[in-house]
Amino acid sequence: MTVLGEAAIVRRRSVPLERTPQRLDPLGVQSAWALVPILGVVAVAYAVYSTVTHGGQLHDPVLAWIAVGVLALAGAVFAVRTHPARAPFGFWSHVSIIGACVVAASLFSTAMWGSNQRIQDDWGQVVVAMLVTAMALYRPIPEVIAVAGLAALILGATAALQAPFLAISTNPLVYFTVAATPIMALALAGCGYAWTMTGETLAWREVARAAQARLEPELRETARRMVNQERITTLNQATVPFLADLLRRGEVTEQDARRARELAAGLRGASVAAVDRTWLGETLAQVLAARGEEASALQTTARVTDPGRLERILRDEQRAVVGAILSTLAKLPGLDPSSVRIEARDPEHPSFELTCRASGGRRQLRRELLPFLSALRSVGMNASMRVSDDKLTVRFSYPGGENR
Incomplete structure (x- = not known):
């Protein structure tokens, strides 16, 4: 892509x-x-x-x-x-x-x-x-x-x-x-x-956009601090105790070397995830946190496949509706939170696919999600949903994009 x-x-x-x-x-x-x-x-x-x-x-x-x-x-x-x-x-x-x-x-x-x-x-x-x-x-x-x-x-x-x-x-x-x-x-x-x-x-x-423009520097600084805080938390929970133990013992064993490589890989992965974090990943983290799943934005970003950062083309009202869909999805009683995935594809005709597993009936799922799919169609996008057994698939795309 x-x-x-x-x-x-x-x-x-x-x-x-x-x-x-x-x-x-x-x-x-x-x-x-x-x-x-x-x-x-x-x-x-x-x-x-x-x-x-x-x-x-x-x-x-x-x-x-x-x-x-x-x-x-x-x-x-x-x-x-x-x-x-x-x-x-x-x-x-x-x-x-x-x-x-x-x-x-x-x-x-x-x-x-x-x-x-x-x-x-x-x-x-x-x-x-x-x-x-x-x-x-x-x-x-x-x-x-x-x-x-x-x-x-x-x-x-x-x-x-x-x-x-x-x-x-x-x-x-x-x-x-x-x-x-x-x-x-x-x-x-x-x-x-x-x-x-x-x-x-x-x-x-226009008022909302002006306010967003005024707050953007502050929001960027807040995001930077959140990333730093997550890194510090990771260091405090794993790396610092490991180094303190090495200093106390005064020797490095082969097991310590393997542990050091694991910690380094974890920190490197967290740094890469921080760079790749997206609005979709952060939104998903927030709605799942409201459900009680303890997952950071860095962790949920791994559930979002968007190498081209197609999320950037979403307008404010489209982001609001997508966020509402994710929030509604997170509240479904039969949802398996670990199964939620979002995939963006086709840069020429951007489309987004959301999949998850939910044990709720077809009628309940349609009743909960159809208003938001209608809102997406109203603001100029294609939108559809499919329920197969316990798997729910929601697709939304720009006209001409994938909407099978």
Whole structure:
């Protein structure tokens, strides 16, 4: 494996991401996911109620109930596609869901064409507006406004064309405005919230980066002192007593020579491990220490295979999610701590593989780890997990990298 160059690191770290709450705060948006199925249920319930109350105006009741079915399908797909296990939510999912809602609303209008009395109590513009509101959590603001604008244009035009048949005779532009306004109003409200949320997240990141830059010299000094302390501890526990015993006895035996070679090899290995210590190794040491395993960062670094130091390409939010995965893994009741290994590979398309043995069931492991895998996918990485007997394998990589 070749060493990843600085230019490649910059290139990988600079992959542009969409400015959406799901991309910038994936764990936060996961907690808000329950809003999506609730909106879907409310939208379908309102559509059913409106269809029943419009019974006297329907000249094609079958078509009206087909419209409700199409809406229910769109709401179900929206809930499934935005589920944390299926992140990120893409452009075509956005377009297809809103498009299905517009088709459903148009079918309902067609079922009453020529006999509809009022536009205000039709359910089409209301349910489209409700679902558009949540889209700003998952898609970029310009895209949400564009799709909402197209939906408002279609439903507004449909309402305007019905003007000659409505109970109140007025300018068709009025009915266009009545149908289009709820969609655009709620779309803009959702986008305003998303803009504020992403802005606050980005501002917090800048503050965190500035604080990290100020603390970096102190952190480096702290790390140097920790390495020195570990070396001193090693000397005090083994080397110093050995030398003191030699001085007391005043002679060197063949056994002493072998012991001296063993101590020298141990010190040399500790020095090499100190040079090779990585963020992944230190993080692993911390989470296993929280579980009760007594292992230093130098010892756990040996469980991390990363000769190219690919860990350096991880952005701050990716490190946070990876750290959360390791922390969750360490808390699994059936985990064998000594089996935890991390391997980094493929400098061109960096990928990371975490393996361990855990006796917990497949369902429990998936329930614990899927939120974090979803967060990795939300910030632009591929992520997957596989459970085979008692062996758990988690892979995360950059697009184009290994993700088998």
